Amino acid sequence: MKLEEQKISQKILYEGKVITVLLCDAKLPNGHVALREVVHHSGGAAVLLVHDGKVLLERQFRFPYDKVIWEIPAGKLNKGEEPVAAAMRELEEETGFRTAELRHLVDIYPSPGYTDEVIYIYLAEDAESVGVRLDDDEFINAQFVELAEAERMIERGEINDAKTVAAIYKYLYSKKA
Amino acid sequence: MKLEEQKISQKILYEGKVITVLLCDAKLPNGHVALREVVHHSGGAAVLLVHDGKVLLERQFRFPYDKVIWEIPAGKLNKGEEPVAAAMRELEEETGFRTAELRHLVDIYPSPGYTDEVIYIYLAEDAESVGVRLDDDEFINAQFVELAEAERMIERGEINDAKTVAAIYKYLYSKKA
Numbered sequence: 532m533k534l535e536e537q538k539i540s541q542k543i544l545y546e547g548k549v550i551t552v553l554l555c556d557a558k559l560p561n562g563h564v565a566l567r568e569v570v571h572h573s574g575g576a577a578v579l580l581v582h583d584g585k586v587l588l589e590r591q592f593r594f595p596y597d598k599v600i601w602e603i604p605a606g607k608l609n610k611g612e613e614p615v616a617a618a619m620r621e622l623e624e625e626t627g628f629r630t631a632e633l634r635h636l637v638d639i640y641p642s643p644g645y646t647d648e649v650i651y652i653y654l655a656e657d658a659e660s661v662g663v664r665l666d667d668d669e670f671i672n673a674q675f676v677e678l679a680e681a682e683r684m685i686e687r688g689e690i691n692d693a694k695t696v697a698a699i700y701k702y703l704y705s706k707k708a
Numbered sequence: 709m710k711l712e713e714q715k716i717s718q719k720i721l722y723e724g725k726v727i728t729v730l731l732c733d734a735k736l737p738n739g740h741v742a743l744r745e746v747v748h749h750s751g752g753a754a755v756l757l758v759h760d761g762k763v764l765l766e767r768q769f770r771f772p773y774d775k776v777i778w779e780i781p782a783g784k785l786n787k788g789e790e791p792v793a794a795a796m797r798e799l800e801e802e803t804g805f806r807t808a809e810l811r812h813l814v815d816i817y818p819s820p821g822y823t824d825e826v827i828y829i830y831l832a833e834d835a836e837s838v839g840v841r842l843d844d845d846e847f848i849n850a851q852f853v854e855l856a857e858a859e860r861m862i863e864r865g866e867i868n869d870a871k872t873v874a875a876i877y878k879y880l881y882s883k884k885a
Binding site: 532534535538544547548549550552554557559561566567569571572590591592594595596607637638639640641643644645646647648649650667668670672685688692693696700701703704707 | 745770844
């Protein structure tokens with residue numbers, strides 16, 4: 532079965548600080564034309580920092596869910612920034628930890644039906660504390676949680692963030708395998 | 709540290725078929741006001757179908773990435789539809805497999821910085837083929853892949869979909885634990 536679609540036209544509906552919203556017409560494999568709503572995002576970088584059987588987790592208010600949630604440290608790529616550089620920068624800014632080495636863990640597409648975001652996830656197993664440098668308008672609490680407890684928090688539905696769930700289970704599985 | 713933000717105002721920028729885009733003003737913990745761009749989505753339901761050491765994967769063109777990607781069967785919740793019902797419906801429509809029992813695996817927040825989507829993921833370990841019923845404008849290939857091969861596809865960067873990565877590693881870890 533032919534699966535590919537072709538872009539016929541594109542209109543920028545909104546250009547914001549985090550997202551750009553595009554409305555596109557796409558030609559389907561059967562020749563029909565369908566509307567495709569696309570949220571463009573510059574990409575994110577995240578770090579699973581594991582130290583002494585514990586993982587560094589942040590508590591951060593996330594407006595779309597109107598609540599504080601648990602996540603691994605992460606942030607948006609600056610224009611032209613390499614994902615690994617963004618991951619190191621965000622780790623240090625948000626948590627005060629600096630690492631000399633990041634290993635690639637996995638890249639994820641958060642919701643491919645409408646967003647083009649890629650979240651690049653790295654693993655750090657060695658880091659030193661150099662002091663937090665949060666932006667004026669950033670409010671984040673970071674703390675170490677035992678890996679086994681983090682896994683139970685996912686089981687209990689207390690951790691839902693996709694990059695965090697993917698990173699923790701990929702890491703746990705790699706240690707078991 | 710106080711983390712909570714308060715919504716001050718909300719404007720609907722766009723109401724589409726998959727997403728609604730909202731622009732909101734939020735009062736931060738320090739009293740500052742910041743713009744929050746929110747993509748509202750009705751939620752998704754997905755099924756990890758495992759049979760005889762194989763997992764059912766789909767190949768589907770995803771317009772935002774301009775390519776065909778691998779995913780577990782999934783779809784958008786209809787208005788008022790229970791996630792588990794949506795999961796059963798999408799599994800049968802897209803792959804032709806019907807299952808009597810779905811077990812809850814994990815719920816994920818794909819990208820909490822801007823979207824309020826929740827993806828509800830279920831596990832099916834027993835299913836029978838009843839024939840595919842794709843919509844006219846749906847183009848999806850489904851096939852069984854050995855779990856070990858699916859894991860290698862993630863390692864090689866050939867599977868990136870967040871729900872698929874989270875589901876496969878959570879399942880693999882549960883079998884190892």
